Amino acid sequence: MxxxxxxxxxxxxxxxxxxxxxxxxxxxxxxxxxxxxxxxxxxxxxxxxxxxxxxxxxxxxxxxxxxxxxxxxxxxxxxxxxxxxxxxxxxxxxxxxxxxxxxxxxxxxxxxxxxxxxxxxxxxxxxxxxxxxxxxxxxxxxxxxxxxxxxxxxxxxxxxxxxxxxxxxxxxxxxxxxxxxxxxxxxxxxxxxxxxxxxxxxxxxxxxxxxxxxxxxxxxxxxxxxxxxxxxxxxxxRQLVGGDRTLEAEAYGFEDSEVSALRRLPGVSKIIEEEYGPRTRLTLRVRTDEIRPDDVRALLPDHPELEVKERRTSLEDVYLDLVEEEAH
Ligand SMILES: Nc1ncnc2c1ncn2[C@@H]1O[C@H](COP(=O)(O)OP(=O)(O)OP(=O)(O)O)[C@@H](O)[C@H]1O
Ligand SMILES: [Mg+2]
CATH class of the missing domain: 3.40.50.300 (P-loop containing nucleotide triphosphate hydrolases)
Structure with missing residues (x-):
C-alpha cells in the first residue's frame, strides 16, 4: 500500500x-x-x-x-x-x-x-x-x-x-x-x-x-x-498552445510577405498554413482580444476572394499543435 x-x-x-x-x-x-x-x-x-x-x-x-x-x-x-x-x-x-x-x-x-x-x-x-x-x-x-x-x-x-x-x-x-x-x-x-x-x-x-x-x-x-x-x-x-481564439483566413494562395505581416500582428502566437485544393488556409492562434477578422483583412487587400472566420480554439487544434510539436 x-x-x-x-x-x-x-x-x-x-x-x-x-x-x-x-x-x-x-x-x-x-x-x-x-x-x-x-x-x-x-x-x-x-x-x-x-x-x-x-x-x-x-x-x-x-x-x-x-x-x-x-x-x-x-x-x-x-x-x-x-x-x-x-x-x-x-x-x-x-x-x-x-x-x-x-x-x-x-x-x-x-x-x-x-x-x-x-x-x-x-x-x-x-x-x-x-x-x-x-x-x-x-x-x-x-x-x-x-x-x-x-x-x-x-x-x-x-x-x-x-x-x-x-x-x-x-x-x-x-x-x-x-x-x-x-x-x-x-x-x-x-x-x-x-x-x-x-x-x-x-x-x-x-x-x-x-x-x-x-x-x-x-x-x-x-x-x-x-x-x-x-x-x-x-x-x-488552449493557453498552452497560444490562445483561446483562432482566426482562419482562406484565399487562393498567400505571399510569404503577407504571412510575415500577419505573424507580426501583436498577440498572434502561431500560424499554420495548409493547402485545400486550389485554396490555402492560414490558421492563426491568437492570444489577445485585440486582433479581429478586420485586422487580418486589412493586411490582405489583394485578395477579393478572401474569407476570414473567427472561432474558439478547439481541443482538436490543441491536440494537433501539441502532437505536431512533438514530432519535430
Ligand atoms: N504485444 C505487443 N508486442 C509488440 N509491440 C506492441 C504490443 N502491443 C503494443 N505494441 C506496440 O506498442 C506501441 C503502443 O501501442 P498501443 O496499442 O498502446 O497504442 P495506442 O495508443 O493504443 O494506439 P491506437 O490509438 O492505435 O489504439 C505501438 O508501437 C505498438 O506497435
Ligand atoms: Mg489503443
Missing part, C-alpha cells in the same frame, strides 16, 4: 515490447511503448487520455488494469500497486477494451453476463436483478437472449460496457468506448459514463474523438510516442 490518495497514480512507468522477426526469428525488435509516464487522477474524476495511433494508450490502460506488467516504474490504483496487489484490485476495477475479444459468441448476451457475474463472485440472489438493470442501462434488454455472434459491432461494444460495470467497480478503464457506435448509441454511452461518475466511479478513458474528450473530461493528458506531452484542463491547454 502506498501513501497516494489518488485513484490512479503512475510514477515513471515504462513498457518495452521485444518481438522477434526475420529469418528463424533471430532479429529482435524493441518497441518502447511507454517511456516514463507520470500521471495522477483524483477520486471520482473522469480523466481523458488522448494520443495518436501507437502512442501507448492501450498499453497504459492494460498496465493500470493489471492485464500487462510494466517494464519499469510503478503504478497505483486505489492506492494499491498494480503488480503486487493485482488480486486485491481486480474485483474493484473494470475494463472495457473495444473489439471482438473477451466475449463468448456462442451464448447470449445475458448468459455472457451471468458467466462474468459468477466470475466476479456476485451473489446469485443479486445476480439476475443486477444483470437486468445493466442490460437496461446499456439498452440491450431486447437483444439479451440472442446469441452474441448475431450482434452488430455496436451491440458487442455495449455488452463489453455492461460486462465492465457489472460488478460495480470503483475505477473503470474505458479504451475507446464509443468506437463503432452510431451517434445515438455513442451519446447514450457518454450519458452512462456521466451517470457512473455521479455514482462516484473514477473513470480513465481513451478516445480519438475530440468533442467526446472535451465534453466528458475536465482533465486531459496527451500521450505521444510513449510520453505525456501535456496534462491539464482544456481551458489551460
Amino acid at each position: 502506498s501513501a497516494t490518495s489518488f485513484a490512479i497514480e503512475t510514477r515513471g512507468v515504462t513498457r518495452v515490447f521485444d518481438s522477434r522477426k526475420g529469418f528463424l526469428f533471430r532479429e529482435v525488435s524493441r518497441t518502447e511503448a511507454l517511456k516514463g509516464v507520470d500521471l495522477a487522477v483524483e477520486q471520482g474524476a473522469i480523466f481523458g487520455l488522448l494520443g495518436p495511433n501507437g502512442a501507448g494508450k492501450t498499453t497504459l490502460t492494460k498496465i493500470l488494469s493489471t492485464l500487462l506488467l510494466p517494464t519499469g516504474g510503478r503504478a497505483f490504483v486505489l492506492g494499491h500497486d498494480v503488480v503486487t496487489d493485482a488480486e486485491w484490485l481486480r474485483p474493484r476495477i473494470g475494463l472495457v477494451l473495444g473489439g471482438e475479444r473477451g466475449l463468448y459468441n456462442r451464448i447470449s448476451g445475458r448468459e455472457n453476463l451471468r458467466y462474468f457475474a459468477d466470475l466476479y463472485g456476485l451473489p446469485t440472489a443479486e445476480r439476475e436483478r443486477r444483470i437486468e438493470e445493466i442490460l437496461e442501462r446499456v439498452d440491450l434488454s431486447s437483444a439479451a437472449d440472442r446469441r452474441v455472434e448475431e450482434y452488430s459491432r455496436g451491440m458487442k461494444q455495449k455488452l463489453h460496457l455492461a460486462r465492465g460495470i457489472l460488478h460495480r467497480p470503483q475505477v473503470l478503464f474505458l479504451d475507446e468506448p464509443t468506437i463503432g457506435l452510431d451517434p445515438k448509441s455513442a451519446r447514450e454511452t457518454r450519458k452512462l459514463v456521466r451517470s457512473l461518475v455521479a455514482d462516484g466511479v473514477t473513470i480513465f478513458l481513451t478516445t480519438h474523438y475530440m468533442f467526446e474528450a472535451e465534453e466528458l473530461c475536465p482533465q486531459l493528458a496527451i500521450l505521444s510516442k510513449g510520453r505525456i506531452v501535456a496534462r491539464d484542463t482544456v481551458a489551460r491547454l
Whole structure:
C-alpha cells in the first residue's frame, strides 16, 4: 500500500515490447511503448487520455488494469500497486477494451453476463436483478437472449460496457468506448459514463474523438510516442498552445510577405498554413482580444476572394499543435 490518495497514480512507468522477426526469428525488435509516464487522477474524476495511433494508450490502460506488467516504474490504483496487489484490485476495477475479444459468441448476451457475474463472485440472489438493470442501462434488454455472434459491432461494444460495470467497480478503464457506435448509441454511452461518475466511479478513458474528450473530461493528458506531452484542463491547454481564439483566413494562395505581416500582428502566437485544393488556409492562434477578422483583412487587400472566420480554439487544434510539436 502506498501513501497516494489518488485513484490512479503512475510514477515513471515504462513498457518495452521485444518481438522477434526475420529469418528463424533471430532479429529482435524493441518497441518502447511507454517511456516514463507520470500521471495522477483524483477520486471520482473522469480523466481523458488522448494520443495518436501507437502512442501507448492501450498499453497504459492494460498496465493500470493489471492485464500487462510494466517494464519499469510503478503504478497505483486505489492506492494499491498494480503488480503486487493485482488480486486485491481486480474485483474493484473494470475494463472495457473495444473489439471482438473477451466475449463468448456462442451464448447470449445475458448468459455472457451471468458467466462474468459468477466470475466476479456476485451473489446469485443479486445476480439476475443486477444483470437486468445493466442490460437496461446499456439498452440491450431486447437483444439479451440472442446469441452474441448475431450482434452488430455496436451491440458487442455495449455488452463489453455492461460486462465492465457489472460488478460495480470503483475505477473503470474505458479504451475507446464509443468506437463503432452510431451517434445515438455513442451519446447514450457518454450519458452512462456521466451517470457512473455521479455514482462516484473514477473513470480513465481513451478516445480519438475530440468533442467526446472535451465534453466528458475536465482533465486531459496527451500521450505521444510513449510520453505525456501535456496534462491539464482544456481551458489551460488552449493557453498552452497560444490562445483561446483562432482566426482562419482562406484565399487562393498567400505571399510569404503577407504571412510575415500577419505573424507580426501583436498577440498572434502561431500560424499554420495548409493547402485545400486550389485554396490555402492560414490558421492563426491568437492570444489577445485585440486582433479581429478586420485586422487580418486589412493586411490582405489583394485578395477579393478572401474569407476570414473567427472561432474558439478547439481541443482538436490543441491536440494537433501539441502532437505536431512533438514530432519535430
Ligand atoms: N504485444 C505487443 N508486442 C509488440 N509491440 C506492441 C504490443 N502491443 C503494443 N505494441 C506496440 O506498442 C506501441 C503502443 O501501442 P498501443 O496499442 O498502446 O497504442 P495506442 O495508443 O493504443 O494506439 P491506437 O490509438 O492505435 O489504439 C505501438 O508501437 C505498438 O506497435
Ligand atoms: Mg489503443
